[in-house]
Structure formats: C-alpha cells, structure tokens
Amino acid sequence: MPANDLPIIRALGDSAVLVEFGDKIDPLINQQVYSLDAWLKADTLAGVLEFVPAYTSLVIQYDPGRLNVSEALAWLNHKVKSCPKENNSSQKLIEVPVIYGGKAGVDLSAVAAAHQLSVEEVIQIHSQNEYAVAMMGFTPGFAYLSGMDPRLSTPRLSTPRTRVPAGSVGIAGVQTGIYSIESPGGWQLIGRTALTLFDPLNQEPFLFSPGDKVRFISISPAEAETDA
Numbered sequence: 001m002p003a004n005d006l007p008i009i010r011a012l013g014d015s016a017v018l019v020e021f022g023d024k025i026d027p028l029i030n031q032q033v034y035s036l037d038a039w040l041k042a043d044t045l046a047g048v049l050e051f052v053p054a055y056t057s058l059v060i061q062y063d064p065g066r067l068n069v070s071e072a073l074a075w076l077n078h079k080v081k082s083c084p085k086e087n088n089s090s091q092k093l094i095e096v097p098v099i100y101g102g103k104a105g106v107d108l109s110a111v112a113a114a115h116q117l118s119v120e121e122v123i124q125i126h127s128q129n130e131y132a133v134a135m136m137g138f139t140p141g142f143a144y145l146s147g148m149d150p151r152l153s154t155p156r157l158s159t160p161r162t163r164v165p166a167g168s169v170g171i172a173g174v175q176t177g178i179y180s181i182e183s184p185g186g187w188q189l190i191g192r193t194a195l196t197l198f199d200p201l202n203q204e205p206f207l208f209s210p211g212d213k214v215r216f217i218s219i220s221p222a223e224a225e226t227d228a
Contacts, residue, residue: 007032009076011069012059017076019058025174027146029056030134034211039083045075053210054135055144093213096178096193098127098169099224104192111154111171111188123218125149126190131176131214136206141180141198143208148176160186167193169216180206191216194224 012018019036022029037053040060047067052059062072100123101108112122131145138144148171156172161184164170168179170187179185180197197207208214 006080007036009073009080011073014069015064016059016061017069017072019060019076019080020056021058022056025055025134025146027132027134030132030146033058036080036083037210040076040079043079045072048072054137055146091211091213092209093130093215094208095215095217096169096195097217097219097224098191098193099221100126100169100191100218102221104221105169105190107157107170107188108190111152111190114154115151117151122152122190125152126176127216127218129215131216133208133210133212133214134175136208136210139179139181139183139198140200141206141208143177143180143197143212143214145176145178145214146174148174150174152176154188156186157188160184164189165192166197167195169193 008020010018021032033053033056037051037058040048041051045067048060048062050061052061060072060076099105101119108119108122112119115122117125126148129147129149131147133143134146135144136142152171153174154171164179164183164185164187166179166182168189169191170177170179170185170189172187177187178193178197195207199205
C-alpha cells in the first residue's frame, strides 16, 4: 500500500485500535478495508481478539492484559505498509429471489415516482447490478449492500415503521439492504425475499458475510410459491 494512501491509525479506548481509510461510502475504500481485514487475519498478533470491518474503517479489538496499545499500534503500522490493495480471499455470489412491489414492497411506487421512473424500470435497475456486502450491522445478519445505481438513491422515511417483516428489501440513500429479522426500520421497502438471513441454530447463523457478492432476481408471487 503506497505511503500516500496510508490510512489513519489511532487508539480507540484502552482495548481497541481504529484504522480509518476515509469518510465517505466508496467501493474502493471498502475494498481496502477488507484487504486489510484479510491481511491481518492471515497473520494475527497474539492478544488480538476480533476484527470489526465497516464501510470506511476497521476496528481491531485486543486483550489489554496481553497486549498494550503501543504494541498494537506498532504492529498495525508495520502491517498496513505491506498490505496489498486487492483482497484475494474467496467470495461467494449469493442470488436473492425477490418479489417486488405489492404488499411485499409497499414503497416501490413512491420510489419510482420520486425518480420519474416506472415501477418496471426500478425493478430492472435494482436487479441488474451485482452488489457487495460492505458491512454487517443494525440487527443480526443485516447486510449493508454497496453498488446500487445512483438513479435509485432515495432518502429514508421521515417516520420509521415500528414493524418491518424479515426479508424486506429496502433502499436508504445510496444503500440497499435486506431486513434479516422483523424489526423497526425506516428504509424504503421495494420487495421481499423468502430467504432466511439469520438462523441462530445454524453453525453459520448468517447468510451473508462481509465481502460477499449479491445479485437480486425478480420473481413473481407464483414462482415464489413454486420454489417453496
């Protein structure tokens, strides 16, 4: 990683270090976050406990009884300088069947009208891109997906809903995502999938992992019943 591209590294309390690559949602910045995440995991320092990647930053948590902040910062500065920009770790492509509109996507018409598009155009634009899981958060298994066409960028609802069904596909600003469990939420709902995103009884409880690729497949309600 060239010196002029080096991120900001600083202590975060007495048991974590924060690595900041920028302050805006950008696929190239997010790629650097996950390249460093994979690089550090491949050669972890004794005492490091967990890595928490986000859109533009990476938090490294450590055991202060085994590692002090000076040691953590020195290790990170050394590793960052030798980190490749490209993440060569394996990535899954997950296809997500979605029923768009109707009761499954109650905000689809409003999103279309906001951008002077037809409902069919919104569906076509939303389902033609390949998205990246930029970060996990909000609720267990919720994946924030980057790579949405800017023509669909739509603000959150002014008043969040108290109940959003699991599997709901939504838009919030330049992001799209899928509600992993039933929860409150203010994203614009354009569809719904029957896939289970979070199952605490599974050995791997989350369907998505950071860095995975996602493609939405538009299906009809009849097709959804056939698949079930």
